[in-house]
Amino acid sequence: MRKSKLVRAMTGLLLALTVLAGCSSGGGGNAETGGSSAGEGGSEKVTIKYWRHDNDVEVDTLKQLIASFQKEHPNITVKMEIIPYADYETKIRTALAGKGAPDVMGIDGPNVAAYAYQDAVIPLDDYFAKDGDLDDIAKPVRDSLTYNDQIWAAPLNDASVAMFYNKKMFESKGVELPSKDPNEAWTWEQVLDAARKINDPGKGVYAIDPAWGVGAGEGSAFVKMPFIWQAGGEILSPDGGTADGYLNSPESKRAIEFFNSLYTEKLAAKELPPEAFETGKLGINVSGPWSIGGYAASHPNFKLGEDWDIAPLWKDAKQVTPNGSWNLAITKQSKHPDEAWLFLNWVTGKEGAKVWYEKTKNLPARLSVADAYPELKEYPMNIFVEQSSSFAHPRPVSPAYPTISKAITDLFEEVVLGGKNIDDSLGKAVETIDKAIEKTK
Amino acid sequence: MLKTLSLTLKLMVMLALAFVFILPIAWMALGSFRPHEEIFKFANVLEWRTLFPVEWTLQNYADLFFDTAEPFSRFIGNTLAVAATVTIFALFFNSLAAFAFAKMNFRFKRILFVFFISALVIPGEVTLVPTYLLMRNFGWINTYAALIVPSVISVFAVFLLVQFFSEIPRALLEAARIDGASWLRVYQSIVLPAAAPALVTLAIITFLGQWDSYLWPLVVISDQSKQMLQVAIASFTNMEMTEWGRILAADTVSSIPILLLFAFLQKYYVQGITMSGVKG
Numbered sequence: 001m002r003k004s005k006l007v008r009a010m011t012g013l014l015l016a017l018t019v020l021a022g023c024s025s026g027g028g029g030n031a032e033t034g035g036s037s038a039g040e041g042g043s044e045k046v047t048i049k050y051w052r053h054d055n056d057v058e059v060d061t062l063k064q065l066i067a068s069f070q071k072e073h074p075n076i077t078v079k080m081e082i083i084p085y086a087d088y089e090t091k092i093r094t095a096l097a098g099k100g101a102p103d104v105m106g107i108d109g110p111n112v113a114a115y116a117y118q119d120a121v122i123p124l125d126d127y128f129a130k131d132g133d134l135d136d137i138a139k140p141v142r143d144s145l146t147y148n149d150q151i152w153a154a155p156l157n158d159a160s161v162a163m164f165y166n167k168k169m170f171e172s173k174g175v176e177l178p179s180k181d182p183n184e185a186w187t188w189e190q191v192l193d194a195a196r197k198i199n200d201p202g203k204g205v206y207a208i209d210p211a212w213g214v215g216a217g218e219g220s221a222f223v224k225m226p227f228i229w230q231a232g233g234e235i236l237s238p239d240g241g242t243a244d245g246y247l248n249s250p251e252s253k254r255a256i257e258f259f260n261s262l263y264t265e266k267l268a269a270k271e272l273p274p275e276a277f278e279t280g281k282l283g284i285n286v287s288g289p290w291s292i293g294g295y296a297a298s299h300p301n302f303k304l305g306e307d308w309d310i311a312p313l314w315k316d317a318k319q320v321t322p323n324g325s326w327n328l329a330i331t332k333q334s335k336h337p338d339e340a341w342l343f344l345n346w347v348t349g350k351e352g353a354k355v356w357y358e359k360t361k362n363l364p365a366r367l368s369v370a371d372a373y374p375e376l377k378e379y380p381m382n383i384f385v386e387q388s389s390s391f392a393h394p395r396p397v398s399p400a401y402p403t404i405s406k407a408i409t410d411l412f413e414e415v416v417l418g419g420k421n422i423d424d425s426l427g428k429a430v431e432t433i434d435k436a437i438e439k440t441k
Numbered sequence: 442m443l444k445t446l447s448l449t450l451k452l453m454v455m456l457a458l459a460f461v462f463i464l465p466i467a468w469m470a471l472g473s474f475r476p477h478e479e480i481f482k483f484a485n486v487l488e489w490r491t492l493f494p495v496e497w498t499l500q501n502y503a504d505l506f507f508d509t510a511e512p513f514s515r516f517i518g519n520t521l522a523v524a525a526t527v528t529i530f531a532l533f534f535n536s537l538a539a540f541a542f543a544k545m546n547f548r549f550k551r552i553l554f555v556f557f558i559s560a561l562v563i564p565g566e567v568t569l570v571p572t573y574l575l576m577r578n579f580g581w582i583n584t585y586a587a588l589i590v591p592s593v594i595s596v597f598a599v600f601l602l603v604q605f606f607s608e609i610p611r612a613l614l615e616a617a618r619i620d621g622a623s624w625l626r627v628y629q630s631i632v633l634p635a636a637a638p639a640l641v642t643l644a645i646i647t648f649l650g651q652w653d654s655y656l657w658p659l660v661v662i663s664d665q666s667k668q669m670l671q672v673a674i675a676s677f678t679n680m681e682m683t684e685w686g687r688i689l690a691a692d693t694v695s696s697i698p699i700l701l702l703f704a705f706l707q708k709y710y711v712q713g714i715t716m717s718g719v720k721g
Contacts, residue, residue: 054676081663084675098573204485
């Protein structure tokens with residue numbers, strides 16, 4: 001039987017392709033290249049693979065830090081690989097499950113406990129004790145990365161949000177402007193009062209977007225949880241063992257009621273066009289330091305001080321702001337944890353953190369950096385700095401955090417969009433969270 | 442009279458529908474010529490400026506193609522190469538399998554076919570980690586082989602082709618066999634030419650699937666220079682902001698090959714869907 005030419009050609013091609021692929025692989029840092037961790041100062045060539053999500057400015061800054069690091073440690077090569085933010089967790093989790101994790105990975109603060117619980121990352125206490133200047137890191141940030149009395153990640157920076165408002169809109173309606181003093185935050189009632197005055201849905205202008213809409217995602221949870229804390233409520237018990245009696249307390253309920261009232265009064269829109277604040281369709285927004293540079297780049301005609309201004313985040317029974325941002329952690333799968341720490345400490349240590357601030361303008365997590373720059377003591381950055389040192393509240397540190405975060409955004413969504421009874425929704429959220437906590441005990 | 446009226450009515454309904462479907466695409470394409478500031482500025486009220494840029498610019502395209510850190514033409518090239526390779530291999534191997542299932546007789550054929558087809562109900566997410574592990578054990582992570590090889594065999598493609606192939610009269614094949622042709626010869630000289638419309642359909646479906654693939658390349662490719670189009674576009678959105686101008690320009694560029702494919706081969710595509718749908 002003669003084999004057809006086509007069959008032979010195609011099979012040959014596919015074979016050639018697979019062989020080629022086999023040869024070209026294996027260059028990656030995590031491939032079994034043999035050789036154990038050489039420890040500090042070893043001259044053995046080591047490649048550290050580092051994964052993070054996308055952000056042009058931060059990636060450029062890291063390229064610079066990697067270049068200086070490699071100059072200092074010629075035997076270590078750092079290979080940074082960028083993953084789209086939207087599916088970062090999908091990729092990380094698949095790689096962890098498939099034993100293909102990088103040596104160093106970026107982790108959003110509240111997910112640190114979950115990765116620690118799953119034994120995916122290693123504790124950094126010994127490294128920090130040696131040369132990590134742990135005390136220099138702001139305490140709320142440190143707390144947010146501490147699980148089971150150990151610290152599991154090193155922060156790149158902190159984050160905070162404040163009240164951004166359209167100054168022209170306030171002035172044209174004769175509304176008093178909020179104070180820029182971080183210790184004189186507006187109360188919920190003052191915000192509500194101003195929102196009622198500037199609201200103009202007929203013209204497509206909405207007064208307020210209290211917490212980035214009512215969608216899912218960690219950003220959404222980040223800005224919603226403070227409402228509960230401001231009212232005097234909590235999400236979990238102090239030991240992290242249950243949400244019952246905390247998330248469904250009268251204080252937490254009041255927070256949801258207030259939030260929902262903004263929507264039932266039509267001061268907030270269930271759906272806003274993208275970039276509503278920058279294009280003058282939104283009076284009050286919450287955002288962080290990143291937006292200062294962001295608006296200047298994307299909407300140069302929308303000027304800070306003329307068109308818009310920043311005031312401290314509102315308060316109720318308490319003044320509370322969210323905190324925590326992205327960190328670096330060393331994976332358990334890494335074969336070179338010592339070299340990985342050298343890199344971590346290069347980027348997040350005292351000197352690296354200064355470069356990081358100068359380039360990215362992100363809120364520093366290190367006290368020495370906050371002290372080193374006068375501009376951090378002036379408007380508008382002083383608001384974020386002061387908030388993060390005096391009023392910051394970490395998100396719950398719990399291995400069940402991913403479920404908690406989703407339960408919180410679902411709760412707001414159900415009440416605002418679904419019009420569900422607040423008590424029922426709170427009950428459901430508590431039940432979901434407690435079930436998830438139970439599993440991690 | 443009545444006929445012209447109903448025809449006009451039909452035409453008007455069709456035109457209205459076409460307008461509704463084209464609107465978002467037009468908004469995307471025209472929006473890609475706007476400066477970032479303007480993209481959502483007129484989104485509230487429907488007027489001419491909602492669709493047409495006030496200030497035209499090519500900046501978004503310049504940002505897209507002259508960005509040395511994320512070279513967009515490289516992503517297009519990668520995707521074209523992978524999509525074309527997968528399509529060629531898929532046509533070949535799936536049609537061979539379909540030919541065997543449709544026209545040859547062998548032991549356990551029915552059971553094998555049922556077993557094979559039942560894989561249609563397994564969603565891709567379920568096989569994500571196992572396939573990843575397999576790729577890792579082959580040492581293929583971060584290579585084009587990981588994008589190409591697992592994508593070649595498709596249960597759906599075999600199913601689709603079996604439907605087409607069963608239309609070809611058995612007598613024709615038997616005549617060829619009697620004349621001394623091998624099975625492969627029969628496949629090559631009789632079945633393939635007869636099934637050209639089916640193969641075109643499959644080619645389009647496979648190519649589109651690869652062109653739009655996102656989750657798999659996201660997971661197996663980490664090296665940006667090897668990345669595929671859709672993952673690259675997704676990276677224009679980060680935690681703090683979305684680069685709408687670049688996204689609209691990238692979407693417009695990446696829609697062109699698909700629109701072209703559709704414009705010329707739409708007939709086959711629709712045919713393929715109705716065939717597999719009705720007969721399945």
